[in-house]
Amino acid sequence: MKVVVIGCTHAGTAAIVNTAKLYPEAEITVYERNDNISFLSCGIALYVGGMVKDPQGLFYSSPQQLAELGVHTKMLHEVVSVDTENGKLVARNLRTGEEFEDTYDKLIMTTGSWPIVPKFEGGELNNIVLSKNWNHSNAIIEKAEKARNIVVVGAGYIGVELVEAFQLNGKQVTLIDAEDRILSKYLDPEFTDATEKNLQDHGIRLALSEKVTRFEGENGNVSRVITTKGEYDADLVILCIGFRPNTDLLKDQVEMLENGAIIVDEYMRTSRDNVYAAGDSCAVFYNPTGQHAYIPLATNAVRMGTLVARNLVEPTVKYMGTQGTSGIKIYEDNIAGTGLTEIAAKEAGLDVEAVVINENYRPEFMPTHEPVKLKVVYEKETRRILGAQLMSKADLTQSINTISVCIQNHMKMEELAFIDFFFQPHYNKPWNFLNTAGLQALPLVPSRQPAHV
Incomplete structure (x- = not known):
């Protein structure tokens, strides 16, 4: 063969x-x-930020x-x-x-x-680079050493991770996106609002709801990014618009x-x-x-x-499909999501409801008990779980993998409420916060079931 x-x-x-x-x-x-x-391209920001010491890894x-x-x-x-x-x-x-x-x-x-690269006026100027492969990552690191003002175009995972890495390296950073929110494909406003504030509190300038119209330069090098609403100084521009x-x-x-x-x-x-x-x-x-x-x-x-x-010779193992489960760490915030956001579900024509909980992930008598924000989206009629998002300074992101399995198996909110999770004060409460989300979504009046004769 x-x-x-x-x-x-x-x-x-x-x-x-x-x-x-x-x-x-x-x-x-x-x-x-x-x-x-x-090449593990999702490690580019870690490499650029200096967290990865040996790039061969x-x-x-x-x-x-x-x-x-x-x-x-x-x-x-x-x-x-x-x-x-x-x-x-x-x-x-x-x-x-x-x-x-x-x-x-x-x-x-x-x-x-391959990255989406619109035909911008001035796009041929030097120091406008992509972020996809090994050669791109090396070019970014080399050019960033001499750059003071760095503009990242595209506020998806790669763009957000890069602006954090550049800010930690002492650069003046601007993040531009045509959408009105960062990470809009992955998270609802309850999460993106907090993350945007976090970025801004660290000195990162956000230019949202703005489209790049052209680049301007001096001596063949980019010096300014012009958008529909403003202009931004740039010694280096990284395009992360999508793929x-x-x-x-x-x-x-x-x-x-x-x-x-x-x-x-x-x-x-x-x-x-x-x-x-x-x-x-x-x-x-x-x-x-x-x-x-x-x-x-x-x-x-x-x-x-x-x-x-x-399955190359004969069909043997089926693909179970995906929930698009993903996660990101921005400064001290651990964020993860799976399935549909509430906004994406409604755009898809689904009639959905959502429950949002904010509680400490473990008992308050413990020395620390970081709060966790969890949102679960479900179909109104069937109560089938469609998606979830989580944010906490404690690393609780593995809980989103649990919700991914729930979506995979077409589980309902009632089942999430009563799934058997262990309890140990180091890790959680008697009602795990996933249970709590399910409990909050229960109807106030249980539907009557026919009595057994």
Whole structure:
């Protein structure tokens, strides 16, 4: 069996390693257009902020390690076309420019995503960089050393983590986003309001509800960012506007969402025989809505990549879908979320209610008893749990993983109220705060059930 893998980051590495172990007789060839593989891009802010001392720890595999598994890894090789009808591809050696043809029995597409880069006037100026791969992270660190005023465009996870890292390094930082809230895809206002205040209290300037219109510069270097509402001095600009799936190779050959994300079934198969896909190039099955959605997360990628290998010869293990569970630490605040926010649920046309609790996570007689804010969103008619968000200075984020399982299993608020959680004063109260959220959502008058005869 001849297996070709295009792209080698989270999903690609998981697919390659597991394929090599499960099918030792397979001939596996990997095409990677970069000069490195398996870079943990979600660690960029930690690297930029100096928390990661050894950047090699951000790589969890290497061509040498794959070679030990019998994998042929072609670095700095870009696949320029794929013919899924005939099981062929054309690749280009980026060192020499040589192009050649290869064939496959099974094709695994793990080409990932690429940052969205609008065509701004002045976008060609120096010191305007992206934040995606290893080379980007090194460029950011090198340029940030000489920069005083740094502007980050895009207030998602990457953007928020970067502005914190730059502020801790003594920089003057501005965060720009067209939305009226930071982290608006992940959190409701109860959480983003507090986080915005936290950033501002640390001296970070927020320019929300503003769109970048152009960049201005001096001597070929960026010096100012112009938006619809103002202008901001900038020695360095990092664009973190979002990502799009990198799937042009399969355009018009497999089924995709409108944004180009490849649609796969529960066994990671595309609509074309013998072509599989995983990771940020794909749509995922989003359990809260029961529809495919584009949610590029490393956790989705490694699960999907592993499942590709498991199902490469025959369908064996189904993908359970995702809740889009994620977390972030901003200064002392530990924040996590899963499933739909209340705003996203209503935008999806769902009739929902939500309960918000604010309480100390463990008994007040303990030396410390940090408060926790928890919001749980549920469907009004069925009372099915659809999402949750949590914030606390104590690290209670694993509780969001528990809610993720609840959503996965279509549990209701009544069940959350009475789930069996242990009690120990070091860790919680007799009623765990997850129970408390469920209890608060119980109807004031229980519905009458037919009596047993």
